[in-house]
Structure formats: structure tokens, C-alpha cells
Amino acid sequence: MKTDRLTLLFIILSAITIFLWALGLNFQFDPNRLVSYLGQIAGLMTILCMSLDYITSTRLRVIENFAGGLDITYRFHGWIGKLAAVFIIGHPLFLMLQRFTGVESILRYFWPGNIEFFNWGIFSFWILILLVVLTVFVKMEYRLWKILHRFMILTFVFGAYHIFLDYTNPTRSPGIDLKEAWVFAFIFLGLLSFFYRDFIYPFLAHYYKVVKVQTIGLVTEVYMEPVSKPMKFRAGQYVFMSVMNNKQLSQEAHPFGITSSPNDRVLRVSIKHLGNYTKNAGLINPGDKVKLWGPNGKFTWDDFNQSKKQIWIAGGIGIAPFLSMCKYALEIKAEHDIHLFYVEKNESECEYNSELKELLKDQNIIKLYNHYDEDLGHITAQAVKEKVGGLSDAVVLICGPDAMESALRKQFVEIGLKDEMIKAENFQMKK
Numbered sequence: 469m470k471t472d473r474l475t476l477l478f479i480i481l482s483a484i485t486i487f488l489w490a491l492g493l494n495f496q497f498d499p500n501r502l503v504s505y506l507g508q509i510a511g512l513m514t515i516l517c518m519s520l521d522y523i524t525s526t527r528l529r530v531i532e533n534f535a536g537g538l539d540i541t542y543r544f545h546g547w548i549g550k551l552a553a554v555f556i557i558g559h560p561l562f563l564m565l566q567r568f569t570g571v572e573s574i575l576r577y578f579w580p581g582n583i584e585f586f587n588w589g590i591f592s593f594w595i596l597i598l599l600v601v602l603t604v605f606v607k608m609e610y611r612l613w614k615i616l617h618r619f620m621i622l623t624f625v626f627g628a629y630h631i632f633l634d635y636t637n638p639t640r641s642p643g644i645d646l647k648e649a650w651v652f653a654f655i656f657l658g659l660l661s662f663f664y665r666d667f668i669y670p671f672l673a674h675y676y677k678v679v680k681v682q683t684i685g686l687v688t689e690v691y692m693e694p695v696s697k698p699m700k701f702r703a704g705q706y707v708f709m710s711v712m713n714n715k716q717l718s719q720e721a722h723p724f725g726i727t728s729s730p731n732d733r734v735l736r737v738s739i740k741h742l743g744n745y746t747k748n749a750g751l752i753n754p755g756d757k758v759k760l761w762g763p764n765g766k767f768t769w770d771d772f773n774q775s776k777k778q779i780w781i782a783g784g785i786g787i788a789p790f791l792s793m794c795k796y797a798l799e800i801k802a803e804h805d806i807h808l809f810y811v812e813k814n815e816s817e818c819e820y821n822s823e824l825k826e827l828l829k830d831q832n833i834i835k836l837y838n839h840y841d842e843d844l845g846h847i848t849a850q851a852v853k854e855k856v857g858g859l860s861d862a863v864v865l866i867c868g869p870d871a872m873e874s875a876l877r878k879q880f881v882e883i884g885l886k887d888e889m890i891k892a893e894n895f896q897m898k899k
Contacts, residue, residue, distance in 0.1 A: 781868065
């Protein structure tokens with residue numbers, strides 16, 4: 469697969485950062501200071517990565533549109549956060565190795581002393597280490613994990629202050645050069661993103677009231693009516709949902725696929741019992757107040773309706789966006805040739821078989837194919853091609869487990885379909 473836009477942007481920003489660092493040295497490098505240079509670059513990259521980590525956590529529509537979907541944004545968000553941790557460890561480690569003379573060198577860079585500038589960097593380092601140990605190696609509820617995760621801002625703030633003391637110390641760095649202005653700009657954007665995410669975004673919710681809850685197999689459906697103005701969404705999108713007044717559930721927001729039509733006043737989300745929170749979805753009750761954020765997602769009818777021949781492949785709860793798209797396509801009497809493959813282990817796990825068969829009877833827009841892995845093995849691109857009569861001018865939409873998406877993408881390319889005609893949404897995000 470080609471490099472996504474966010475990764476390409478990161479590469480460009482990293483190149484600019486390193487260029488400005490080299491410009492500050494007038495491109496005059498001392499070979500004996502190579503390890504120290506690595507430490508300096510690691511420090512700059514820490515700020516860049518942590519800033520991008522906060523920027524991509526805002527769920528801003530402009531970032532989602534640029535990335536091509538919130539699932540892509542979140543994948544980048546997780547990756548860049550891990551990279552920031554690597555750089556923040558490398559920063560003092562390389563500097564210490566350059567000047568290593570014994571135990572006193574280790575203490576100088578890793579233990580607080582009488583130099584304030586050093587201390588804030590050391591505080592930032594150890595807060596990160598503590599939080600990583602707690603959130604990675606200690607088993608805890610998602611709610612507690614998220615609270616601890618928010619304390620990562622201390623690592624960023626302390627590290628930023630460490631840099632501020634360095635760059636504004638006239639004996640070390642008189643004046644502000646381009647590199648320092650660049651770093652301060654990213655510190656500002658990172659702090660602004662944190663403030664927006666934690667103090668503004670929570671108040672942008674749409675308010676709904678649960679009117680019906682029903683469980684079908686391993687899926688709980690929640691039907692909601694708007695308290696005031698309904699949220700507008702496109703067929704195939706999803707929302708972040710928080711149940712507010714139910715003491716049996718936490719109020720953390722989780723992403724769930726919308727399985728109703730954009731034309732329906734009652735909004736339905738479908739929740740598969742996959743994780744600790746979703747297994748308790750049946751505890752939601754009619755009358756519960758709900759906050760919804762969004763809508764999110766670029767895996768929609770509007771994004772792909774220019775292709776007249778469409779092949780939709782859903783694995784498990786990956787059927788969610790296609791349920792909404794099916795209803796909408798029928799409502800607008802779409803002039804498309806659509807083939808929907810509903811993939812599960814067996815028939816009993818296809819919770820939406822009955823609904824789909826009822827919905828799709830007496831129409832000639834959408835053809836439904838059931839594929840049960842226990843009977844037929846994993847679905848293949850060749851089998852799909854044979855059933856739909858060829859792939860010419862077709863777009864393939866896949867929503868399901870990552871392994872299924874990766875295998876099918878590779879197979880479709882091998883049998884002649886261009887990669888840009890294969891669209892997917894990250895299934896793992898909606899748990």
C-alpha cells in the first residue's frame with residue numbers, strides 16, 4: 469500500500485526539523501560529537517511527535533478529511549505516540565553517552581540535581597516511564613487506563629518547559645533562531661490541541677434519548693431519538709457514544725457504527741460484544757440519556773457512489789456501514805449494481821441475515837451473498853470475482869478484521885484490480 473498522507477506529512481516535517489537543526493550549526497559538523505547530535509535530534513523529534521500525537525487526537529474534521537478517515541488518523545496517532553516514547557528515551561541516553569565519565573554522568577542526565585534546566589527534562593522522562601509501565605504492564609479498566617493516559621500531558625508540558633529554559637537562556641542560546649521558533653510553534657499547537665480535546669470537544673456533543681434496546685445474538689442495538697436538533701450523517705458513518713445516567717456503565721465515549729438510514733429520525737447503532745465495555749451494552753435502558761459526537765468516517769455512500777459497480781465485503785460487525793448504505797441506496801433508488809458479501813463463521817453468527825433478506829427482497833439494486841467460513845473456508849478475491857461476473861470498472865469496499873482486509877486486498881491486486889479501487893475502514897477501532 470502507498471504511504472498515507474499523515475505519514476508523508478510526518479516525513480516532511482521531520483526533514484524540515486532536521487534541516488533547521490543543521491542550519492543552526494551552519495552545516496558544520498564535528499565528527500567527534502555524532503552521538504551528541506543524535507541526542508539533540510531525538511529531543512527535537514520528541515516535541516514534534518508529541519505535538520502530532522495531540523493534534524491527531526482532536527477528531528477535527530479537517531484532519532480526518534486530510535488523512536482519509538478517522539481510522540487512519542487513529543492508527544497514525546497510536547504509532548506516533550510510540551515513536552515519541554522512543555525519542556524521549558533516546559534524547560538523554562545519547563547525550564549521556566557522549567559525555568560519559570562514570571556514574572556521575574548517569575545521575576546528571578537521569579536523576580534530579582541542582583540544575584533546573586536538567587530537572588524538568590528528567591521529570592518529563594520519568595513521568596513517561598512510570599505511565600508506560602502502568603498502562604502497558606498493569607491490567608486495569610479502560611476508564612482508569614484513560615485517566616492515566618491523560619497524565620501524559622505532564623511529560624509534554626515538563627519537556628516543553630525544559631526546552632523553554634534552554635532556548636531562552638542567553639548564556640546558552642542568545643535570541644530565537646528558526647529552529648527554536650519552529651519548535652515553539654509545535655509546542656503551542658500541541659498544547660492548543662490538548663486544551664481543545666479535553667475542554668472544548670466534550671461540549672460539542674449531540675444529545676439523544678434511548679427509546680429502544682434489543683439484543684440479537686452477540687449484537688445489541690440501541691435506538692435513539694434526538695432531544696433537540698438531530699445529527700446529520702452520511703450512510704456508512706459512525707459516532708462516539710457516551711451513556712450518561714446509567715450507573716452500571718462508565719461514561720467513556722466509544723465508537724459505534726450507525727446502522728440506520730440518514731433519512732430516519734430514530735438513529736440506531738449496533739454494538740458487537742467484543743470488549744469489556746461492549747459486553748455490557750445490554751445494560752443500556754430505554755430512557756437513558758446519551759451524548760453523541762461526530763459523525764465520523766470516510767467510508768460512506770457519498771464517498772464512493774460515483775462507481776456504478778460496487779462490491780461490498782463485510783466481516784462480522786463490519787456489516788454496520790453497509791446496513792446504513794443498503795437502506796439509503798434503496799430509498800434513493802440508486803442506479804448501481806451492488807454485490808454485498810456477508811462473511812461470518814456460520815449462519816448463526818450472521819445477526820443481520822433476516823433483516824437484510826427482508827430489506828433486499830423485491831428489488832434489483834443489491835444482491836446479497838452469504839459466505840460461511842466453516843463451510844467454504846476464508847473468502848477469496850477469485851471467488852468474489854466469479855460470483856459478480858468480473859471486476860471491470862468495479863470498486864471494492866471492505867469492512868472487517870484486519871487480516872481479512874489485508875488478505876483480500878493482496879488477492880484483488882494479484883488478479884488485476886488496481887489498489888486505489890479497493891477501499892477499507894479499520895474494523896478494529898470499533899470495539
